[in-house]
Amino acid sequence: MSAFLISVALFLQVTASLGTHVLLGTLGGILTERVGNTCLGIEGMMLLGASTGFLVAYNTGNALLAVLAAGAAGAAGALIYAIITVSLRGNQVVTGLALTTFGSGAAGLIGMSISGKSLPESINNVLGIHTIPVLSDIPVIGKMLFEQSPFVLGAIFCAIIIYIYLTKTNTGLNARVVGESPAAADASGINVTLHKYIHTILGGFLCGVGGGYYSMVYVGRWQIDLTAGAGWISVALIIFAMWNPLRAILGAYLFGAVRGLTFKLQGGLVLFGHTITFSAQLLDMAPYIVTVLVLLFITMRNKREYQAPAALGSPYFRENR
Amino acid sequence: MFRIIKKPELSPGRAVLSQILAILVSLCAAAIIVLILGYNPIEFYANLVKGALGSAYRVRATFNKAIPLVILSLGTLIAFKMKFWNIGAEGQMCMGAFGAAYFALNFSHLPAYVLLPLMALAGLVCGGIWALIPALLKVKFGTSETLVTLMLNYVALRWITYLQYGPWREVGGMPKIATFEANAVLPSVFGIHIGWIIALVLTVFVYILMTRTKFGYEISVLGESQATARYAGINVNKTIVIAILLSGALCGLAGMVQSSAVEKTLTEQFTGGLGFTAVITTYLARLSAPAIIVTSFLFAILLAGGSFLETSMRIPISMIYAMQAVIIFFVLGSEFFLNYKIVPRAGKGGAK
Numbered sequence: 001m002s003a004f005l006i007s008v009a010l011f012l013q014v015t016a017s018l019g020t021h022v023l024l025g026t027l028g029g030i031l032t033e034r035v036g037n038t039c040l041g042i043e044g045m046m047l048l049g050a051s052t053g054f055l056v057a058y059n060t061g062n063a064l065l066a067v068l069a070a071g072a073a074g075a076a077g078a079l080i081y082a083i084i085t086v087s088l089r090g091n092q093v094v095t096g097l098a099l100t101t102f103g104s105g106a107a108g109l110i111g112m113s114i115s116g117k118s119l120p121e122s123i124n125n126v127l128g129i130h131t132i133p134v135l136s137d138i139p140v141i142g143k144m145l146f147e148q149s150p151f152v153l154g155a156i157f158c159a160i161i162i163y164i165y166l167t168k169t170n171t172g173l174n175a176r177v178v179g180e181s182p183a184a185a186d187a188s189g190i191n192v193t194l195h196k197y198i199h200t201i202l203g204g205f206l207c208g209v210g211g212g213y214y215s216m217v218y219v220g221r222w223q224i225d226l227t228a229g230a231g232w233i234s235v236a237l238i239i240f241a242m243w244n245p246l247r248a249i250l251g252a253y254l255f256g257a258v259r260g261l262t263f264k265l266q267g268g269l270v271l272f273g274h275t276i277t278f279s280a281q282l283l284d285m286a287p288y289i290v291t292v293l294v295l296l297f298i299t300m301r302n303k304r305e306y307q308a309p310a311a312l313g314s315p316y317f318r319e320n321r
Numbered sequence: 322m323f324r325i326i327k328k329p330e331l332s333p334g335r336a337v338l339s340q341i342l343a344i345l346v347s348l349c350a351a352a353i354i355v356l357i358l359g360y361n362p363i364e365f366y367a368n369l370v371k372g373a374l375g376s377a378y379r380v381r382a383t384f385n386k387a388i389p390l391v392i393l394s395l396g397t398l399i400a401f402k403m404k405f406w407n408i409g410a411e412g413q414m415c416m417g418a419f420g421a422a423y424f425a426l427n428f429s430h431l432p433a434y435v436l437l438p439l440m441a442l443a444g445l446v447c448g449g450i451w452a453l454i455p456a457l458l459k460v461k462f463g464t465s466e467t468l469v470t471l472m473l474n475y476v477a478l479r480w481i482t483y484l485q486y487g488p489w490r491e492v493g494g495m496p497k498i499a500t501f502e503a504n505a506v507l508p509s510v511f512g513i514h515i516g517w518i519i520a521l522v523l524t525v526f527v528y529i530l531m532t533r534t535k536f537g538y539e540i541s542v543l544g545e546s547q548a549t550a551r552y553a554g555i556n557v558n559k560t561i562v563i564a565i566l567l568s569g570a571l572c573g574l575a576g577m578v579q580s581s582a583v584e585k586t587l588t589e590q591f592t593g594g595l596g597f598t599a600v601i602t603t604y605l606a607r608l609s610a611p612a613i614i615v616t617s618f619l620f621a622i623l624l625a626g627g628s629f630l631e632t633s634m635r636i637p638i639s640m641i642y643a644m645q646a647v648i649i650f651f652v653l654g655s656e657f658f659l660n661y662k663i664v665p666r667a668g669k670g671g672a673k
Contacts, residue, residue, distance in 0.1 A: 040467065080650065083654075084650060084653050084654055087657075088653070088654045088656075088657035089657055089661075090653035090654065090656065090657065091604075091653065093406050093467065094600075094604050094649065094653065095650075095653055097408065097600055097601075098601065098646045098649040098650060098653070099646070101597065101601070101642055101643075101645055101646040101649075102642075102643055102646030102647065102650070104639070104642055105639045105640065105641070105642030105643030105644070105645070105646060106639070106643045106646075107639070108637055108638075108639025108640075108642070108643075109354075109358065109637065109639050109640060109643060112637060112639075224637075224639060229471075229475050232468070232471050232472070232475075235468060235471075236465075236468045236472070239465065239468070279483055279486075279487055281479050281480075281482045281483035281486055281487065282479070282483050284479045284482075285475070285476045285479045285480070288472040288473075288475040288476050288479075289472070289476060291468070291472050292458075292468075292469055292472045292473070295464050295465065295468055295469065296458060296462060296464055299458075299462045299463050299464040299465075300462050317325075
């Protein structure tokens with residue numbers, strides 16, 4: 001039995017490490033969408049963060065600087081998005097898609113010099129796996145939470161902070177009003193434009209950090225289009241999470257578990273003495289198919305409290321009121 | 322202080338002019354990026370044009386990208402006109418090529434005049450079915466079509482990879498699918514594969530469909546407002562499903578054309594990301610079928626010239642993707658100045 005518990009603990013450890021960049025992307029998306037901006041640029045901002053973070057890490061060896069640079073790159077992408085959609089009232093869907101194309105291209109240019117390189121030891125020492133004594137010996141969840149890269153606990157911490165911010169603080173509630181009814185927010189003296197900008201840029205920062213985790217910690221390498229659709233999974237998880245940061249943890253770890261399972265199945269599954277093998281390419285489809293099924297499940301239940309911020313996707317024109 | 326007011330109306334001529342202006346400004350912005358990267362922007366653009374149009378061989382390469390791009394954009398147009406954000410052209414193209422390749426590989430004993438139409442039909446059907454999934458989910462449950470079409474892109478791309486490394490892998494040697502027999506390859510007319518005629522015919526077809534038929538009108542009304550469409554007695558769900566079926570079928574046909582005429586086989590990279598580029602070309606064309614030919618050619622030049630830049634100036638193709646996005650950023654931004662003007666606030670007694 002204890003052997004079983006240990007393998008569960010190891011599986012959960014993999015799950016959390018595979019879900020963390022998706023969690024950060026989802027949290028960034030939630031912040032952006034809570035103020036009414038449809039967030040389809042996560043993939044692009046993640047890629048910007050992944051290459052910029054890696055570039056800074058490679059050249060400076062300073063982990064903190066690298067994480068901040070990854071976030072700043074994501075935030076810069078979000079700023080472009082905010083200028084076009086908030087100030088210039090551009091179409092949010094097309095702008096978001098273009099941001100993803102931009103991120104993919106620009107990240108490729110940023111990463112030209114670091115493609116295939118490995119990071120200096122000083123980065124791995126800080127961002128790599130740390131074992132917290134005692135706590136990591138807790139059965140089942142010990143390894144998942146306390147024998148990990150600092151990013152893993154950091155992302156969970158972010159989710160809790162954002163949850164408290166959005167539900168318990170005045171500024172957070174104001175931000176939600178902006179997403180539900182910008183006209184009402186404007187009438188009650190909330191600066192709609194400022195709220196949209198700040199939350200979109202903060203959201204971009206988190207997406208960038210998520211990308212940085214993926215390139216610097218999880219993969220440990222940079223290559224073009226490294227994140228391979230993780231940003232889009234995050235977009236889907238926003239809906240799964242129903243714009244709730246705590247449910248985002250669940251969603252991201254569910255994704256991590258599916259991904260971990262596919263890695264495990266690639267080695268073949270022993271069932272009643274027969275070894276069943278699976279094609280790696282077909283298993284690679286699983287996260288995307290599961291995402292579609294989850295989306296379907298969520299929309300079929302379609303309850304009132306699960307709905308998106310009411311003003312999501314529509315730009316706010318004070319003059320059109 | 323300033324305030325923003327909406328301009329009364331917009332002449333089509335001004336719209337086109339501002340769009341061209343936006344594209345020119347974005348090319349200047351791209352030149353600055355090139356300069357920052359340490360290259361000479363003039364040399365960059367010269368090489369770009371040379372790489373796309375410098376010789377008969379290169380012009381053909383440009384056409385090889387422009388032709389599928391036109392067909393994919395036409396498919397995307399039908400969906401976008403309804404504000405159904407079909408981002409799935411890439412996946413629909415893959416599945417269309419998969420259907421066509423199935424016949425190309427298994428029925429190569431048939432004469433070309435039977436086999437090619439069969440492959441085209443398979444492309445249309447498979448692309449259409451792949452698009453039908455998000456359409457039905459949207460209509461039945463309101464599932465986000467953007468996400469479903471995107472996820473299905475990844476599924477379709479991996480499906481092709483699976484075929485290439487698994488069941489369709491050619492015996493011996495590299496993991497690749499067998500090259501099509503000559504009778505499964507589309508013929509050429511005036512040195513360019515016949516896809517250009519297909520693309521032109523489809524452009525006329527989509528133009529007439531969207532502007533001269535009841536169905537096209539219903540699609541437009543639906544895009545403006547579902548409520549209006551319902552009030553006007555349009556069967557909303559049926560219109561969405563049929564239109565998306567058509568949208569996916571066109572993208573599937575693009576896959577058939579590309580795999581048969583250009584690749585002459587099926588590979589995991591045969592799309593070259595054209596399905597994603599089609600989203601941009603369609604939007605830039607302001608959802609007009611004839612304008613799609615212009616934007617598709619512009620982007621085909623960027624892509625074909627871009628791959629030349631990789632060898633001639635060692636600038637990665639990423640530069641071209643960044644450029645595509647910069648162009649669309651500027652066009653999106655320019656629309657604001659087209660629709661609104663900024664005027665000083667009339668300061669009556671210092672009102673806020």
